[in-house]
Amino acid sequence: MPVLIRGDSNMIVMPLSYSPAAIERSFQVVDEITLAGKRFLVIFDKQTPRAAIVKADIEEIDGVARHIAVAMLELANQKSIGDNVISVERFWEETDLLQVEGVCVERRYQEAGFATRLYEALVINCGVILMSDNTQYQGGKALWQKIARESKELSVFVLDTDSGRFYPYDGTKVIYDGSSIPEEKIWSEHPDTTRFGVVLIAEDKKKIDKLASN
Template identity: 45%
Template sequence: MAIMPMSYSPNTLQRRFEIIDEFEMGSSTYWIIYDRKTPFSAVVDAGPALIENDLRHRVIATLELIRVENFDGLSVRSFWQDAAALQVEGVVVQEIMQGFGLATRMYETLVVHQNITLMSDHHHYEGGKALWKHIAQKSRLLQVFVLDTNEGKFYPYDGTKIRYDGICIPESKIWSVHPDESLQGIILIAEAKEKASALSVPVI
């Protein structure tokens, strides 16, 4: 289970992270920070607060990622020549900050501004399913596709590539619930809408 750090010192933030987005909610300003070496992203309060007699940037959301070169012999590079491919390993948002779209904003910032293709975890947890469905339905910047990593083909597996809108592909074709692992080879892919493949078929 992903554990969210409580805060970062200004020195640690400057040394380890890039600030890749800045936005306001209410009266506060927040940064999305990214450590491309790990890789790892987080949302932090841009204004450091005094915590235990030390100035620190409070962390309100984190996104743990892993680099993926191959899925059981399937070369990621054969699909995305011009983008880094990272798999989502865990997302944590402070309970009090849930419902403000912070996870979606991290996904969008990484994909659109850092030229990253994001992939879902092979393990289908309820929270992850809900987030991916929300992105597929609501995001104005991303498009979501369904990939069978065992076959190396996008749904509907006939050479086309249909955008998933959260409802157009049956749940039974995407998700398998533990202990059933029959669909663990199925993952979701988030790409920038402006860079989506010409093979994609828009949902009508």
């Protein structure tokens, strides 16, 4: 049974499978994962946008060939949040900014880090920047903390969209490592909206390190 990582509310529906033709027509295969001898494909539809992890081996469902989905990322092209306008050109030139609206992972694969692999594949292999949803459920908060703490591919930052500044909001940009920034400065957990304008940003760690060294 698919489980919504961001929490039990506002459940999104994860497609159970995709036909090979649908993947060829609408998606780009951006990464492969091997787990316990089984292959999985990370697929990305830039136009919708949406991303998923599916089993590489085709299975038959009612006589129809399908790739079974085990994880899904619900995304949105986002240049505005409510009354706050984010200029992509201002912060990230020539880079797509996608907001994560929900993450669905089949329960047996949650401990395998498939959600993190989805984030990493999109940022590293597709050149996008991922932004968190504005209201964080406990599961979404835990996932962002895990990525900030453990990912060797991504750097996470905290952006206040009200002021258009990254934490600590003094013109600098401090990396969040899962615990380095006070919790009360970041999270607006449902139903609280006091930190609605604060979002987390995931970027390519190598690019950030290269910029820092210049």
